[in-house]
Amino acid sequence: MTEFHTIEIVSEGILQFIRFNRSFYCILKHDNQISCKSILFFGASQLPVISLTEKKTVIFKNLINVFKNEMVSKDKLQLEMLQILLKRFLILCTRIYKNQNNYDMLDDVNVNIVREFNFLVEKYFNTKHLVSDYAEILNKSPKTIYNLFSKLDTKTPLHYIQERIMLEARRLLRYTDNSIKEIAYEIGFEDIQSFSRLFKKKEGVFPSEFKKNITSRTYCQLIGSN
Incomplete structure (x- = not known):
């Protein structure tokens, strides 16, 4: 996860x-080492979730235990060791995620x-809304981009752009007092x-209704807590 994600706790359990x-x-800076940019992090609107087999779960549990042991170490090699462990953790996650999302087809x-x-979508979604905009930056045709995503058997590139726009729109509607017009411009x-x-097409309601529903729920929660 990154700082761009907002967490809403719906139930509590054990978390590491x-x-x-x-x-x-x-x-x-270190993407050439782990290749997780836009897979685990900075990947448009998608939140990467991986499913672990029993065997993989054991591997991650052992790795986390090594993390814990190293955290209490006080020698000069601690920083380097923790970075190595983190790199291994991220590489393992990237491999599993790529395998589960058909990246091996490319x-x-x-x-x-x-x-x-x-x-690029993460970087420019608020100014570039068309697949052709990104194809131009990549020196590829829009058809090439669409074909690559079709091999992944996933959402179309246009869906990724629109979902990133929607993520920001919902965030601004929920957490700012900006008008609908200001949010649209932003x-x-x-x-x-x-x-x-x-x-309306993506959320099922107009922005004004979405904001009104949020305000109503917040007000009811405040009344309930009082």
Whole structure:
């Protein structure tokens, strides 16, 4: 997960997680080592979830135990060892995720094109809304991009763009007091009608209804807590 994701707790259980920042290990800077940019991180709107077999679960549990042991070490090699362990953790996650999402259907060159497309969407979604915009940056035809995504048997590249737009739209509607017009402009729509049509198509309600429903739920929760 990244700082772009918002978590809503719906139930509580036992959780183990590893938290790190860019100064400790930068995903972008070290992508040539782990190749997880736009697969585990910075991948448009998708939240990567992997399923572990019993055998893989044992591997991860053992790795986490090594993490815990190393955290209490006080020698000068601790930092380097923790970085090595994190790199191994991320590589394992990347391999499993790629296998579960048909990345093995593409060669390395085409996998990198898909990864770069997803990264560019994360970077430019609020100004570039068409597959052709990203195809131009990648020096590929829109048809080539569509064909690559079809081999993955996943959503179309246009869906990835629109889902990233929707993720930001929902975030702004939920957590800011900006007007619908201001939000539409912020994510690259010249008119509120185009934004509203896309939002209705994807969410099932217009932006104004979405914001009204959020306000109503929040008010009811406050009343209930009082």
